[in-house]
Amino acid sequence: MAAYPSLPQHIGIIMDGNGRWAKQRGLPRAEGHKAGVKVFERISEYAAALGIPCLTFYAFSTENWQRPAAEVQAIMALFRRQLDEMEARWEENERKRFRIRYIGDLEPGGPVPEDIIRKLRDMEARARDKDKTIVNIAVNYGGRQEILRAARRAAALAAHGALRPEEISEADLEAGLYTAGQPAPDLIIRPSGELRLSNFLLWQSAYAELWFSDVLWPDFTERDLDTALEDFSRRHRRFGDIGDPPPSSLSF
Numbered sequence: 001m002a003a004y005p006s007l008p009q010h011i012g013i014i015m016d017g018n019g020r021w022a023k024q025r026g027l028p029r030a031e032g033h034k035a036g037v038k039v040f041e042r043i044s045e046y047a048a049a050l051g052i053p054c055l056t057f058y059a060f061s062t063e064n065w066q067r068p069a070a071e072v073q074a075i076m077a078l079f080r081r082q083l084d085e086m087e088a089r090w091e092e093n094e095r096k097r098f099r100i101r102y103i104g105d106l107e108p109g110g111p112v113p114e115d116i117i118r119k120l121r122d123m124e125a126r127a128r129d130k131d132k133t134i135v136n137i138a139v140n141y142g143g144r145q146e147i148l149r150a151a152r153r154a155a156a157l158a159a160h161g162a163l164r165p166e167e168i169s170e171a172d173l174e175a176g177l178y179t180a181g182q183p184a185p186d187l188i189i190r191p192s193g194e195l196r197l198s199n200f201l202l203w204q205s206a207y208a209e210l211w212f213s214d215v216l217w218p219d220f221t222e223r224d225l226d227t228a229l230e231d232f233s234r235r236h237r238r239f240g241d242i243g244d245p246p247p248s249s250l251s252f
């Protein structure tokens, strides 16, 4: 396992290319997502072994509901299966180096099936070791919606007199994000040749390094993560300043 001079504290990963991977093999798209879940598990374990404290995987966006119903159902079935496997193999799961959290709009009454919400909240609550690498799975997630939710929370506090509107700070807004308390992602990885963020971690990735690759997600390996990490460790992060160390407040 490689050692890097500087490791990201939080990596965001857009698991893209599952559909094309399946198509190339003449398989239904759902098979690509199934293969994608295996890669998700391998990469989570590897990144945790490297000592990366936090990862976020984009699994299902607020826009993905527009996909054909059969594909949406297949992805929901994969969430269910993964949760059931975690439950059935709890002791083995507890030996893993990472623990899973779920982020996104997972309020009861929303589009995510209630049984999935119940299962995933139950899994989160049962995790014993709170010091492991955090793996966030973003489900029914949208970056703009997340910012809106945080703004509404701050507005509600202001309406109740708990915050003065002119004093609302970045920290106040960050407290309302799903990732509150976690380091901001300093590396965002998107495989499959697309060069955009697609509404992923919009607030948090303000200063993230972006890394793209043509590899389709089901073909993504530990070596690809190594390549991204090598690249990351060579980049000179300036945070809007002319050199390091980073200033305490962010500026252009």
Ligand code: FPP
Pocket: 015, 016, 017, 018, 019, 020, 021, 033, 034, 036, 037, 040, 057, 058, 059, 060, 061, 064, 075, 078, 079, 082, 137, 192
């Ligand atoms: C993007 O590839 C992938 C998705 C929208 C779904 C990803 C979901 C999973 C891998 C399941 C996650 C489940 C767990 C438990 C982590 P695409 O379908 O847009 O691929 P394409 O661009 O080649 O069509």
